[in-house]
Amino acid sequence: MxxxxxxxxxxxxxxxxxxxxxxxxxxxxxxxxxxxxxxxxxxxxxxxxxxxxxxxxxxxxxxxxxxxxxxxxxxxxxxxxxxxxxxxxxxxxxxxxxxxxxxxxxxxxxxxxxxxxxxxxxxxxxxxxxxxxxxxxxxxxxxxxxxxxxxxxxxxxxxxxxxxxxxxxxxxxxxxxxxxxHRSRLERPAGAVRVGPMGRGALVLIAAAGAAGFGIGTLQVLVPVRSTPAMAGAAFALLALAEVAGAVLLGGRARPGRAFRMLVAGTGGMALLYVLLQLGLAPVPAAVALGLATAVQSLGSALALDRFVPPARIPAVFAVQVALVILGAAAGSFTAGVLPDGAFAIAAALLAVAGAALLGLARRPVLRPAPTGPRAVAR
Structure with a gap:
């Protein structure tokens, strides 16, 4: 602490x-x-x-x-x-x-x-x-x-x-x-729009966030539909509490060098949980496990983003991530409404694909920290 x-x-x-x-x-x-x-x-x-x-x-x-x-x-x-x-x-x-x-x-x-x-x-x-x-x-x-x-x-x-x-x-x-x-002005760094591995890496992270949002969207529809109001409320409350607890416990101990381990593990864990939900896992235990997996995935994503994006561009890329989570959740909710019997399976498949892409990204030899210094940020 x-x-x-x-x-x-x-x-x-x-x-x-x-x-x-x-x-x-x-x-x-x-x-x-x-x-x-x-x-x-x-x-x-x-x-x-x-x-x-x-x-x-x-x-x-x-x-x-x-x-x-x-x-x-x-x-x-x-x-x-x-x-x-x-x-x-x-x-x-x-x-x-x-x-x-x-x-x-x-x-x-x-x-x-x-x-x-x-x-x-x-x-x-x-x-x-x-x-x-x-x-x-x-x-x-x-x-x-x-x-x-x-x-x-x-x-x-x-x-x-x-x-x-x-x-x-x-x-x-x-x-x-x-x-x-926040009084400093972030300047547009040289090379911020350069096309290359850094750009592809950021895109993979953004897509993974969208896949996570899709899964949450399916939950927002299917958990209330398939359970009682009390159980649905308990599930969502426990999901939030588990995510908060996981973030606090992990944040005080994690190291930036373990970003991709956390990101891949969290994304893979989420995919597995949606498979279990498709097979009939009760929403309350699933919510606890999903909250913990989300905490691991979110922190890993935040740390990995620093390796692909110059500091002055982080607000823009992070904002796109947030937007993809919002739109992914909307797509997940829509899918759960029209394909309720297969929505969890689709969420699991999207997260599995994202996890595989992240695993491949972690093995690339081109990973390097985002540039810092006076060219990136002018105070």
Whole structure:
């Protein structure tokens, strides 16, 4: 736990991590806010589903766009500008312009986590990065869990109408916190768009993230359908807790040199678990094991990304990873709806292919650390 002590002793790192937590709350809050708001206004379940889908697409577009811009524009300027758009989105939703409001709400969520991830890659010593990335993952998951609880509490109190403004306000607070901690400008490094092994390596990591997202999407549909509400809730809660526990325990002990071992092991473990789910494994034990495997895979992916991507490009590539997880989850949910008897098998196959590609990537002799120094980052 000394790693975490060293990380939290830095005020800048601590503020960045708090920003990651606060920034994740609107991500968890907005979808349920939009759905409950539509139902409260007299819309049907189909109406709510369309709005949720529009929001999801907007979120994917927004995070990729901001990630790309972070290599050219200071985070302290860019993220507050996008966060202000969230206030506009809240006004549109309150005024009945719901499709535009839902799309803009997704676009406007400030890409705090990619910005924090990029800063940690350049400001934290290599030996402490596993712990730093683990903390980002834990705090992000915590924020994602808190968001729906806030929206549900507001709805229960008859205050769902103010939920969009609160969600948008959370984005503003997170962007403000990051503006305090993240003042440096990341410059576009020479060779950042060069085609070669580094580019292919990043693409494999991004594709593996999409495969993991597809699996989660199948779970989000099939676990509630095939079990009781109480069991489904317990399964998802245990999955989140297991992922958090795994990230904390592994982050304090892992070393960057073991990135590909963790990545391949985590991806392979996830593939095996989806095979077992296809064969009838109960959701609760599967959720615990899947949470642990996801923690291993996520941390390995974060560390491996540092070996393929220059520091100034990490926010952009990480943002694409996040978008692929979102879109992969949407594809997994759709597949589970139309092919419920084969969705887990498809998830297992995608993860197995991703694991094989990662194993081949790990054996390539061209792996090398991403460049650092004054050409990569100007402080």
């Amino acid at each position: 000394r790693t975490y002590g060293r990380l939290l002793s830095s005020p800048t790192t601590t503020v960045s991590l708090v920003a990651a937590l606060v920034g994740a709350i609107p991500i968890g809050m907005w979808p349920l806010t939009i759905v409950l708001g539509a139902l409260d206004a007299g819309g049907t379940g189909a109406d709510a589903g369309v709005l949720a889908a529009v929001f999801g697409v907007g979120n994917a577009v927004g995070v990729v766009s901001q990630g790309a811009l972070l290599s050219r524009v200071r985070a302290a300027v860019l993220l507050p500008l996008f966060a202000v758009l969230g206030i506009v989105a809240a006004a549109l939703l309150s005024g009945g312009v719901v499709l535009a409001g839902a799309a803009l709400a997704g676009i406007a969520i400030p890409a705090v986590t990619p910005a924090v991830r990029g800063r940690l890659a350049t400001s934290v010593p290599g030996a402490d990065r596993p712990g730093a990335y683990a903390l980002v993952n834990v705090l992000f998951q915590a924020g994602i869990a808190i968001g729906p609880l806030v929206a549900a509490a507001l709805a229960a109190g008859g205050l769902i109408g103010v939920a969009p403004a609160i969600a948008a306000g959370g984005g503003l607070v997170a962007a403000g916190l990051l503006a305090v901690a």
